[in-house]
Amino acid sequence: MSNSFYMKTNPYQLKNIDFVDSIAVVCPRCSKKAVVSGGQPVSNTVGFEEAIQFTCTYCVYVLKYANTPKFPVFTNSKGVTKYARILFFDSQTDPYFNFPLWYIIETPWGIIWAYNLMHLEVIENYIGSKDRNRNGIPIQNDSIASRLPQWAKSAKNRETLLKLIKAKK
Template sequence: MYPKRFQDNGLSKYSYTTRILVKCPRCSALAQIVTADLHKISSDRKLVCTHCGLNKLKSSPGYGFSYKPVDPFFGELLWLQVNCCGKTLWFFNYEHMFKVKSYVEASLRENLRFSHGWSNRSMVSRLPNWVKSAKNRNNVLKAISNLEKSGKISLS
């Protein structure tokens, strides 16, 4: 059997913020923060809730990354978060979650070499050590699978 491989695509954390799943500040249902222009990282962001109709716009917001499980633009609670190892594991969206999952699952981790050298800015290379730690692997995977099974995947 071949070991499970993971190849880092070098995408930074910012690449995963074009669509963020949050808890609607008005009705607590699943809402989304989307960007109008996928090619512009700092374009206007909209918080849209199809449940209660909330539609909030922020013009060219800056990033406010924090250690709290909130989105970097509106500061709303992230939809995908779960307790794990005494901390909170959180994701901007499912793509982000599945990328971290495949990273944690893999026993063989490869970095891609970029023209400017080895990338240390990619989202996975910047994961907290407790997420990368082999001793937490099973707990992290279990937490992600609980999140997957919690019925929260209801996005069209």
């Protein structure tokens, strides 16, 4: 998706999962900025695991998601244990490898995180907006705007939050 898509779309329509195609993370080997690429908003696509890869251009560390271990998820009625990879969405880590996100901003009230720079810009635009009109968009509990904590939406915290976000960019 293009930058213009993200900038023109209301944060009441976008979800955090819309930004998993390229996730900025902290490399576990060198602590530099690395990327997890190939993620998809809909993860039930056959073969999606083959496309996901972690790459650090600083220390040349590469991991393929398809090569990560599977964990026991449940045992069926015939006593056969079923294994799967577990995804961790909507947290301060990438959903595939569970590496810490690069865009984690500690504030006096809590933490703001983003999967990538475009995601952070959508959050920044929402926090900076004085007019948060939904324009007829129905309430979606999983939208970016609904997932931000109340302190991040508060006008009294706006200036401080925008300074912290700008410093992280």
